[in-house]
Amino acid sequence: MRRGPACGITGRKVLPLVALSILLAFAALSAGCTTEPGGQGAATVPPLNGTVTKVEVIHFTAPNQCYSCVVLGDYAEETVKTHFPGELGSGKVIFDHVDVADPEKKEIVERYGATGSSLWLGTYDDQGGFYKEEDIRVWYKLNDKPGYMQYLKTLIGMRLAGDFSQ
Numbered sequence: 001m002r003r004g005p006a007c008g009i010t011g012r013k014v015l016p017l018v019a020l021s022i023l024l025a026f027a028a029l030s031a032g033c034t035t036e037p038g039g040q041g042a043a044t045v046p047p048l049n050g051t052v053t054k055v056e057v058i059h060f061t062a063p064n065q066c067y068s069c070v071v072l073g074d075y076a077e078e079t080v081k082t083h084f085p086g087e088l089g090s091g092k093v094i095f096d097h098v099d100v101a102d103p104e105k106k107e108i109v110e111r112y113g114a115t116g117s118s119l120w121l122g123t124y125d126d127q128g129g130f131y132k133e134e135d136i137r138v139w140y141k142l143n144d145k146p147g148y149m150q151y152l153k154t155l156i157g158m159r160l161a162g163d164f165s166q
Contacts, residue, residue, distance in 0.1 A: 050125035060114035069117035
């Protein structure tokens with residue numbers, strides 16, 4: 001006579017199901033712990049105390065860029081040159097492509113904390129304040145050039161005005 005579990009399920013079959021159940025429960029419990037930038041829980045106090053004097057838009061690159069990384073930088077550069085030519089000329093907006101592996105760019109790479117291909121905005125005020133932010137939302141707009149450019153134009157305009165609500 002055969003002895004064992006009445007339902008015929010062995011311990012080897014149950015263990016993956018238990019692990020999966022625990023993982024799903026953890027994911028469901030932690031899902032409500034994050035908020036969208038600019039959404040509920042966004043900072044209501046601006047991160048800078050003075051008047052904005054400059055906004056840097058930096059496309060950090062890696063030595064070997066994929067197609068999407070190149071497009072990210074090209075769209076950002078076109079956005080800045082198209083919508084902020086006066087600010088570029090006056091130095092109020094700065095745009096640059098910076099290779100994170102370039103030893104001559106070590107200071108700016110460390111200031112921002114960039115580790116690879118990414119787009120960062122750095123906002124400076126007249127009291128020596130500096131606020132840096134990596135914008136990951138632009139990655140989701142690479143298939144929509146007009147949407148990408150409109151989004152980034154709006155964001156840079158907000159930073160120039162001292163608006164950090166989004």
